[in-house]
Amino acid sequence: MKADIVIRGGTILDESGERRGDVAIAGDRIVGVGDGLTGDREIDAGGCLVTPGFVDLHTHLRQPGKEEAETIETGSRAAALGGYTAVLAMPNTTPTIDSASVVREVLELGRAAPCDVHTSGAITVGRAGEQLAPMAEMAKLGVRVFTDDGSGVQDDRLMRRAMEYAAGLGVLLAQHCEVTSLSEGTCMHEGEVSARLGLPGQPSEAEELMVMRDIALSRLTGARMHFQHISTAGSVAMISAAKAAGMAITAEAAPHHFTLTDESCAGYDATFKVHPPLRSAGDLAAVRAGLASGDLDAIATDHAPHAPQDKELPFDKAPPGMLGLEYALALALTNLVDSGIGMTVSDVIAALSWKPARIAGIDDHGRPIAVGSPANLAVFDPEHRWCIDASGGASRSRNVPYVGMEVRGRVTATILAGEAVVLDGKAQR
Amino acid sequence: MTTSTHAPHLLSVTDLTRDQIEELLTLTDTFVEVSRRPIPKVPSLRGKTVVSLFFEDSTRTRLSFETAAKRLSADVMSFAVSSSSVNKGESVRDTIETIEAMGIDAVIVRHRSSGVPKQISQWTNASVINAGDGWHQHPTQALLDAYTIRSHFGSLEGRRVAIIGDVKHSRVARSNMEMFTSLGAEVVLVAPRTLLPVTTESWNVTATQDIDSVLGDIDVAYLLRMQRERMDEALVPSMREYSADYGLTMERAAKLRPDTLIMHPGPMNRGIEIESEVAQLPNAVITEQVFNGVAVRMAVLFMLLGSGLHLRNRAPDDSIDKEMIEMEGDQS
Known part of the structure; x- marks a missing residue:
């Protein structure tokens, strides 16, 4: 078969290992892997790694409702530039993604996007934590993950019922673990820094109590459980223990939690405000170790755009969240691979690509680079060194907490269903 | 108009070196003297414009600052939030940029x-003076408290200060812990654990829950205002229990040495953290604190805006331009 695109001269890295080779693509499929392949268009991948496209389990696209901060179009462009070929949109939009009609709207808007847009659905109506959302009608449209992200389901009995119901549908529940009676009114991690700054802090235990409860409820119900943006050493320890006991539990960590600590809040710049909050150096080390051991399965960005005027509010009033899609790969290579914690580039790509794809049931992504596989690929130069700037990239927002950091690793091309949506590090649409 | 893009600010006690604090306290002596003149006004800041921008209600601090600025002959603009566009949703940044466009120092x-x-401070070229932010800092309160203690004991070196009450929510406590320890005093916090910061490791202080164990051995009993809302947050069981365990009653005041100062930043809750008669004792210096507050704020404004310039890190041997604090009356 005549190839449309050949990615030439790169090193292929996927679940089966690492090898030199060209990748030929025709239509939306990989049609050849080997040496000396030719095609209509060639992408020079000399010095680059060619991997399955990345899959983000945790993306706030802000549409519908907060289009001034991000749209599905701008957010998915940022994703493509970051090497992502699929994202899972979070449901804390306005209106909440808690019914078939809103799911349809998001999927419809996502069809034109330069990455596959999947959406999660809310566990409870309006994410209010009171009544189960119609999960079955959303599941019929392909929703595979349900979460009330932005807050956790507080009521124990309701969470138990949600797990039982979800298990029956074969869908996954994902939890933003935060006990609000311990976290209400707080704006950062509770510790020496919050005490000094005079800002109300939330203890690590606000997260850990809910991790503990959901492990117990998962044991009770037999339901699979996914923990979002794990930030504390205690949570990592509980998840490790539960996995060692054979429980069906998965977890993700966000780039900011393995890159920044609560000391970043010292200048009262709300760019550094996020939920769960930036924690202590010990928590950061535990998150890194959890990713290295695989107890934390995936790196998920929690890409959370906010308009500049919102991030200029007083620290305690500003909305939480920070950008991530265009920085996750470089932060992972720089802070996980280069920090001597025993994590390889292959481990990082596993956590960015095939592991999250499997967790969310996003079947066409994260697949081995082999003839017949869907052509969803990322090509990046792992040695390209760059300095993160304040522009915010393709996002409509600019809440970047990494400005001035020297990192390595830059995406040069992203292939979505056979189309080069990013070339030479530039979005093609 | 301020032309420097690096206008000096006073945001936190943390930003001040011990030398800068000592200079400010020494300069305050001068302005205490000015305040006692028949016409307590000097031309130091003539032509300078000072804006008081209070997003939170305050009577004494605002009056104190405005009095200080007027005694230095500055033009004072008062921005009352309740009647301003902030209530129409204007952001803090837009507010400050609008005010700055009018030309302020x-x-x-x-x-x-x-x-x-x-x-x-990141959005303006004017000097920013923190008159109290959240639970964080209130640096001029700390300066006036240090000045008051110094005026009685000569120095804070080796003195022992008990800060009693709701330290957790108190910008006065945070500023004073830093101010007093920076000047060589020992600080002991007296409060139930619920009213202490989650950790005090940022500061070189100790803490106790037993007020009666410290009363006989302190130079200053510094009382903090106890707010009724704290009961709703389950931080104390009741005001009655708080007063019984931490209130400075006449009975407790009798355990103080005769020269121990009783201080309070105001406004007082008489009958809660301080019994009414205690506030009238000769060693209660609460109104003296208020008097000193004006002079301290004159010193701060003079340092930031006048010819003092010491907070701009000018060489320490530069002396104050004496002409700037000559009596207004002499010239008129």
């Missing part, structure tokens, strides 16, 4: 959120 900021003066 300093802005005195009070806000209920910690860190707002710091944020404002």
